Amino acid sequence: MWIQPWSTTPLLLAWSLFLNRVNAADVLENNGFTTCLDNSNIKVEKVNLRFDRATSTFNFNVAGSSAKTQNVTAELVVDAYGQKITQEFNPCAEETRVDQLCPVPAGRFAAQGNQQIPSNFADKIPSIAFAIPDLQAQATMLLKSNDGDETLACISSTVGNGKSLEAPAVSYVAAGIAGAALALSGAAALAASGNPGAATSSPTFSEVFGWFQSMATNGMLSVNYPPVYRSFAKNFGFSTGLIPWKQMQLSIDDFRNKTGGNLTHNNFRFLQNATLIFDDGSGSSSTAKRSLNLLSSSANLAVREISTSINETSTGGGPEEENGVNHAVQGIQAYVEMLSVPESNTFMTVLLIFAIVVAAIAVGILLFKVILEIWAMFRSFPQKLTNFRKDYWGILARTITNLILVLYGIFTLYCVFQFTRGDSWAAKVLAGVTLAIFTGILGYFTFKIWRVARKYKQVEGSAAALYEDQETWRKYSLFYDNYRKGYWWIFVPTIVYMLVRGCIIAGGDGHGLVQTAGQLVVEAVMFILLLWSRPYEAKSGQWINISIQVVRVLSVVCILIFVQELGMSTTTQTVAGVILIAVQSALTGILAILIAVNALILLFKKNPHKARKRKDLETMDGDLDNLTPLDARNSLLEGPNALHRYPSTRTGSMGYFNRTSPYDPYLSSSTSEKSRHTPTESTDNLLSSNANNINYVNMRETNRTPSPERKRSSPMTEWTY
Known part of the structure; x- marks a missing residue:
């Protein structure tokens, strides 16, 4: 049976607007729905719709129940980025007839089948509809009685092309960046070992990982995120410890079950069979109006002319539960359950x-x-x-x-x-x-x-x-x-900052305005502290950490646009989400580049700690070569650990210092506290003690007995070694 072109537009639009693409192919497919009318006479229990551009095939599978036999008219309302399209069609009309729904029977009903869509219609669908990731639109279908125009049922869903910024590859790349930062921090610490006070080059592992955590927690607030940003933020869940592992989740479910937990709708198996519906927090009769996957610009389909033929139509025995139940989520719950963690x-x-x-x-x-x-x-x-x-x-x-x-x-x-x-x-x-x-x-x-x-x-x-x-x-x-x-004490307000920030996000869960406003205050205070103190030793550390904090503040400002109470338009929220993704991605890319640059510097540049230490030692050795007991300069005032702080770079049988200088053996010998010079002693006693010590050390190292003249002039027997 052939159907007239324009008259079938509302019917096809009704199906296509409930579609969401799931793979890289040009396929549109829905992913769940929610009812938006309480105590309705017609209850829709299942909606599976799919359009494959490659084969030009449209498949549908719907099921539900009705309190009585009745004729209905379907009204479709599409809201895409602030633009609304409304269209009606009658399933009993000759040009749009669907036998299973004309009339809607009493009790359970089901209808499934497929239609071959002409290629000239598929070609008219803009290619951009299958290419841009995470496009956003909302479709609502009302079933109205032909007698009295009473609304009998209402279902709502979001649909899209399946292109998404949520990708495992992004998580792997981010984890690789964090791992590179960890390896570089370890290598830099090893290169600086034995050099107290040596600062690690930025960005460090803690800075990079902390930044990833910020992007993850930005997606945990109870606000109306644009789906494009929700998908983006999900990629960094690993930095908060949310790593999906089926066996672990089943073990935790068992542990909770034995310790007072309620697993009815809060367990891993339930989550695997559920479709997540993201709550908008409006408090209306609609429990949820957002799902994880989104719609391409389906509004353009409303004006397309098509012709189609019904190839196959069959009636099932009842509703199936292949896609499980719809599960409304928001805030932290929405974020963690996107990652398959109840x-x-x-x-x-x-x-x-x-x-x-x-x-x-x-x-x-x-x-x-x-x-x-x-x-x-x-x-x-x-x-x-x-x-x-x-x-x-x-x-x-x-x-x-x-x-x-x-x-x-x-x-x-x-x-x-x-x-x-x-x-x-x-x-x-x-x-x-x-x-x-x-x-x-x-x-x-x-x-x-x-x-x-x-x-x-x-x-x-x-x-x-x-x-x-x-x-x-x-x-x-x-x-x-x-x-x-x-500014060694800066770590204290940093710890307090992490504590307060975590308490605000978790304690304010369900209250997006409170979460966002509180987080904005905390981030702003931390930014002012860093800008005032500029506490980092390295200039690179100064600018990197201040830049990270600036982006954190800007991120919260953008998230403020998503707050339901402020009533921002969908278009404004989407633009803000794209800007937020661009800024955060740019900073992440800069951090990755800086890590690579630091790695090259570490590999090919001379170790500055070794170079500085060697230069100091060479300078000291040069000074010691021309010292005499009568011209010892400040070397006699060196502390007892001077030798250990400045080990000689010379090697060979001459010992630590050049023995050609008569004063050097004193520096490499161990003396008692009685021979140490104190500020209260005179210079004469100091020189005398030093000369006696030189004689004794020379005697001990050459294994020769001093002459009687030297014995008489040396009071060595009075000292204890």
Whole structure:
């Protein structure tokens, strides 16, 4: 049966506007729907629609139930970027007839079939409709009674072409960037070993990973995200510990079930069979109006002329549940469930991922230590690795502490979220214990560093020894190594910033305006602090971190446009989402380029720490070559550790220093405290003591007995060595 061209436009548009593309091919397909009318006489239970451009085939499969037999008229309302199109069609009309729906029978009904669409119609669909990712449109269909114009049913859905910025490749690239930053930070730390006060080149691993976390949490607020930005933000979920793992989720479900959890609509298997519908927070009778996949510019289809033939039509026995149920979500729940993590499983998932990472770190460090021990049994290894070999537990503790510092804001968010949305008492207890332990560890180190800095200030007048004392630097530098000496304390407001930010996002879940306004205040205060203090040691660190904070503030400003209460248009929100993606992507690309540049510098540029140290040693050795007891200059006032701070670069049988100078042996010998010069002694006594020491050292090294003349002139027997 052939149908007239223009009259079939509303029918095809009704189908095509519920379509969403799922693969790279030119296919449009819907992905779920939601009812927007309570207590309706006709209940739609299933809608599967698909248009394949390659084969010009349109497939449909609908099912539902009706309280009585009745004739209906369908009205379609399309809202695409602020433009609305309304069209009606009658399934009993000759040109648009659908036998299974004319009339709609009492009880259950189902209709499925396919239509061959002429190529001349498919060619008229703009190619851009199949190319642009995450296009946004909303379609609502009303079924009205032919008797009295009463609305009998209402369904709503979003449709699109399936092109999306959500792609596993993006996550892999981002993870690769973070891994490169981690490797580069480790290599730079190894190159700077033994040099207290050496700052790590930016961007560091913590800076890059923190930036990825910011992009992920920007997608967790309870606002009306444009689908294009929602898909983009999903790519960085790995940085918050959300890594889908089926067996882990099933184990967590079992754990929750045994500890008071409610798994009715909150478990992994339910989530696998559910279609996520993103709630707009309007509070209307429509429970949700957004789904994960979106529509291409289907509004153009309203004016297309087509001709088609019905090839096959059949009636099924009842509604099927192939696509499961529709599941309305928003805020943090929407973000985590996009990643196949049930809402109440979130904290346990992140905790288990953290435990796995800690175990991997411990095994890796232990394996490296075993390799060093085996290496030491057969041959000597670089001096830089000595500390690692001797301080295994210390390095492990500092590495885990550093990991806690990087993830503290995320754990705060998930722990608070577990308190408010979790259902298992055991998971809540674990969340409380975890947050207390992490906060306690960071608080302990904060107190220790403050106390050490206070002691240094009392003794020396400044806290510069935090950077100069090697033992202090080794213990605590992970908190302040990139800051200037006068701003070592900046790590404290940074920790507070992470804590407050996580509490605002998790505590305000469901209230987008509160979340966004609170986060804007926190980000602005942090930006002002960085701009005022400029605490970073390296200029690159200054500009990179300030730039990251600027983009964070701008990101929250853009997200403010998505807040439902402000009533911004869909077009404005979409434009803001695209701008936000462009800015965040640009910053991510710049960070990746800087990491590559730093890697090249590390590979090909001479180590500045070694060069500076060698230059200092050569200068000192040159000065020592022309010293005499009568012209010792300031070398006699060197502290007892001067030799250890400046080991000689010379080699051979001459020892640490050139023995041709009569004064040099004193510097390489061990003397008692009685021979040390104090500020209260006279210069004569100093020179006399030094001369006696020279005689004794020369005697000991040459194994010759001093002459009687030298014995009489030397009171060596009065000293103890």
